[in-house]
């Protein structure tokens with residue numbers, strides 16, 4: 001992946017460019033442009049110690065895109081993307097536009113607590129003339145009520161119909177004190193039968209050796225920031241789906257969920273360090 005310029009984009013109101021932010025660092029990992037020197041410096045330090053962070057981020061994004069396409073092909077038309085971030089490409093509404101005819105009836109709600117993510121999403125939705133059917137809510141996803149009851153959520157989402165709820169690379173910012181199982185239950189309960197839940201989560205997985213050591217160092221660094229990271233293993237992810245059956249192939253590493261391309265050697269090294277799965281609410 002090529003590096004970005006060292007000039008900063010214009011900072012939207014409320015954006016603190018003195019402290020690194022998880023959303024902007026992740027944008028840098030993906031090769032985006034919504035990041036500042038402080039984010040890039042943090043990102044570069046992470047990459048030096050754990051060179052798998054960029055291929056891992058890309059695999060995460062690709063999993064999310066494949067899950068959205070699968071939901072669309074199954075007839076789901078509503079999406080809530082928790083911790084949507086600022087990625088410059090591969091956003092849910094872009095996948096929708098690529099998959100469906102122009103007069104589609106899909107709806108998309110992005111949710112992030114980071115002001116730059118909100119500013120960026122607002123801009124790309126306005127530029128793409130998508131604000132009628134897609135919007136962003138600035139909220140902490142650990143407060144399910146504030147997400148589900150936000151005016152923008154209520155404007156766009158019909159909770160009597162299935163929703164695809166996406167939690168891609170966001171649950172590692174939800175720690176044990178945040179009651180992850182209770183939180184997931186609150187979201188699952190609010191959704192209609194036939195709804196989808198797509199989760200990806202960083203993990204020590206079945207990683208080993210230097211790369212596992214690097215990941216542990218990476219997690220330690222994030223623990224010192226305002227966005228501490230928590231890893232979860234496979235057996236901690238399954239309960240997050242409650243009684244929702246998992247779609248094939250179940251809980252797998254990111255590139256193994258319904259793959260549509262071959263991965264390279266570096267991507268293969270990143271494979272062990274995250275899990276993903278998609279479940280569907282029974283009773284439809």
Ligand SMILES: C[S@@+](CC[C@H](N)C(=O)[O-])C[C@H]1O[C@@H](n2cnc3c(N)ncnc32)[C@H](O)[C@@H]1O
Pocket residue numbers: 022023024026060061064082083084085086087111112113114117139140141142167168169170173
């Ligand atoms: C690693 S990025 C993932 C972006 C996107 N979901 C993806 O998978 O490509 C994590 C995002 O989650 C956001 N985030 C972290 N904790 C959050 C919270 N409690 N509420 C809302 N957003 C959160 C961060 O601001 C960041 O934009």
